[in-house]
Amino acid sequence: MDLDIVALSRMQFALTALYHFLFVPLTIGLSVLIAIMETVYxxxxxxxxxxxxxxxxxxxxxxxxxxxxTGIVMEFQFGMNWSYYSHYVGDVFGAPLAIEGLMAFFMEATFVGLFFFGWDKLSKVKHLFVTWCVAIATNFSALWILIANAWMQNPVGAQFNPQTMRMEVTDFFAVLTNPVAQAKFVHTASAGYVVAAVxxxxxxxxxxxxxxxxxxxxxxxxxxxxxxxxxxLSVVVLGDESGYLSTEHQKMKLAAIExxxxxxxxxxxxxxxxxxxQEARETHFAVHIPWVMGLIGTRSLTTEVSGIDELVHRAELNIxxxxxxxDALQKIREARSTDAxxxxARTxxxxxxxxxxxxxxxxxYVDxxxxxxxxxxxxxAIDTVPPVWPLYWSFRLMVGLGMFFIVLTASFFVLSARRRLDAHPWLLKVAVLAIPLPWIAAECGWFVAEFGRQPWVIEGVLPTAVAVSSLGAQTVLPTIAAFVAIYTVLMVIELRLMLKAIRKGPQAHEVPPGDLRPDETRSADPGLAFTGRWANRSLQ
Incomplete structure (x- = not known):
């Protein structure tokens, strides 16, 4: 990819989005987990x-x-680097973002403050209500963002106005109930729950x-x-729904993934x-599983899944x-009034x-x-094919990690039911080493969703190459360097704070005997003492 203004603008947004998405899934998942814990309390x-x-x-x-x-900067980039995009679809895209800021984020920020400072000022039930409001608002915030993002994948409820040269909302309810938005929200939220759980x-x-x-x-x-x-388990089921919707709305993305x-x-x-x-237009040493893609992509045994070559031919016809x-649009624009x-041309x-x-x-290629x-x-027409290799492997890495998370959590679920969570130290080590893996899976999912849409910034409506601002590379390059430096510093700060809090642990105080489970009633359990001594030696 040449380092022109389009490539640089894409790179900048991708880097800031990848950094931001390191924090979002854990926030979504932890909000619900702490609400569950306080409910038990x-x-x-x-x-x-x-x-x-x-x-x-x-x-x-x-x-x-x-x-x-990290999230605030992303919204400013729409005006800085993607000004034509903002002009072209601002009427549609701006509404969900505005609602997210006015409703979900303000609600979230307010109740987060009450959560931390209200322990000694609110009753148990009132504080529990605050905690659940934090969880609901956090997920609600993600909902509005994903409604906006889903419209980029499947632009519904809007129509192009040749007089204003903009996309305008015709049915806001259709934007809200976009089936892609529904699938993306539940899938992304479930992925966040997995991140927090692991x-x-x-x-x-x-x-x-x-x-x-x-x-x-x-x-x-x-x-x-x-x-x-x-x-x-829900991520797998909801991912299947996303694949089915891609067959309807983003056929090229699905073909490239496969x-x-x-x-x-x-x-x-x-x-x-x-x-x-991609050059030879074939997959070497392919291992096929019969029928599976047909069932996932079409939910039937009689509907075919379109291949890349056929979709390129359709794209050429659409061009x-x-x-x-x-041509008709130019004639409309040349007219001084609607009556003229x-x-x-109108027809x-x-x-x-x-x-x-x-x-x-x-x-x-031409003005x-x-x-x-x-x-x-x-x-x-060939440009409508996104790079296949990175999509193909990113998707498979994501799916493979998803299967691993099912096995990991199921293993600890069984051990928990048997009260033997400390029975296999090697499995505990696996759980520790697995901490970063959900983030890798989540980033792969984001990459497949966004990179697979290329060359469109709005699927079938607005190509990425014409959506950027009229800036020079010398303007964008310094901002990329600055964002990377600032975000890296922020990430290092967060990791240090998180590790410090984890090493410190919860506030130490005596646990009442009634709070202990039957297997915890002895203060000096030989098995636990042995596990602690073994861990100290092995980790030194």
Whole structure:
């Protein structure tokens, strides 16, 4: 990719989004986990659950603050680097972002303050209400962001106005109920729950290995294992729904993820493994699983899944249709008033306006799409194919990690039911080492969703290449360097704060005997003492 203004603007937004998304999933998941823990505290009155809520709440607060700091910059980039995008779709895209800021974020910030400073000022039930409001607002904030993002994947409820040269809302309810938004929200939220569950599981496993804070660690592991297993299973189910919707709304993305070059007879096979070769347009050493792709992508055995070559041919046809729409649009713009618009131009645009975005793909090669050559049209059609290799492997890494999380959380769920969480020190070590893996899976999921949409910033409506601001590379490069430096410093600060809080652990105080489980009634359990001594030796 040449380092032109488009590439640099994409790189800047990708870097800031990747940094920001390091904090978002943990915030989403921890908010619900601490609400569950405090609910148990209010129901049982056992102080160990209050201590769990406070301890994990501190880690939530650190992560929440960093998420806010990194998220604010992203919204400014729409005006700085993507000004034409903001002008073109601001009427649609701006509404969910504004609602998120006015409703969800303000609500979230208010109740986060009450959560931390209201322990001694609110009753148990009132403070529990505050904690659940934090969890609801955190997830509510993600909902509005994903409604905006889903509209970029599947632009519904809006129509292009040739007089204003902008997309305008025609049905805001359709924007809110976008099926892609629904699937993306529940899938992303579930992924956040997995991130938090594995994080809590890993930190608690470390405590057990060290022989510290065992009452808190065991209960935290029990909650995390149960919550994480349910979330991991739901991610798989909801991911299947996302695949089905991609077949309807983003066929090229699905074909690229599967490296499916040719349209296969129904039901299509799933390529479990292989080495995609985009130049040769084939997948070497491919291992296929019959029928699976047809079932995932179409929910039937009779519907075929379109291949890349066929979709490129359709794109070329859409480009030619879009050229006629572009020509009609220019005639409409040349008219001084609506009454002066030629009826033929209006009719042609109404019939072909849906393909206008495809004509704009030619802007990369020629200023006036009507003057494009046959070779340029063919090349623009090929440009609708995103890079296959990174999408193919990112998707498979994400799926493989998802399967691992199911096995990991299920193992600890069984051990928790048997009261044998410390029975296998090697498994506790695996849980500690697995802490960063959910973030890798989440980033892979974001990459597949956003990179797979290229070359569109709005699917089928606005190409990325024409959505950027009129800036020079010398303007964007320093900001990329500055953002990377600042965000790296923030991430280092967060890691230091998190590690310091984890090493310190919860506030130490005597646990009432009634709060202990039957297997914790002896203060000096030989097995736990042995586990602690073994952990200290092995980690030194």
């Amino acid at each position: 209010v129901m049982t009155g056992r102080t160990v659950w209050r201590d769990m809520t406070k301890f994990w709440g501190v880690l939530f607060g650190i992560n929440f603050a960093m998420g806010v700091a 994080f809590v599981l890993g930190v608690s496993a470390w405590y057990v290995l060290k022989g510290r804070h065992l009452q808190l660690a065991r209960r935290s592991m029990t909650v995390a294992a149960s919550f994480g297993l349910a979330a991991s 490296a499916m070059w040719k349209t296969e007879p129904a039901p299509a096979a799933f390529t479990a493994f292989g080495f995609p070769d 030619r249709i879009g050229i006629s729409a572009y 618009v030629p009826e033929s 042609i645009f109404e019939a072909n306006g849906h393909a206008l975005g495809y004509a704009l793909l030619l802007k990369r 006036d799409p009507r003057k494009a050559t046959a070779d340029q049209i063919a090349q623009a």
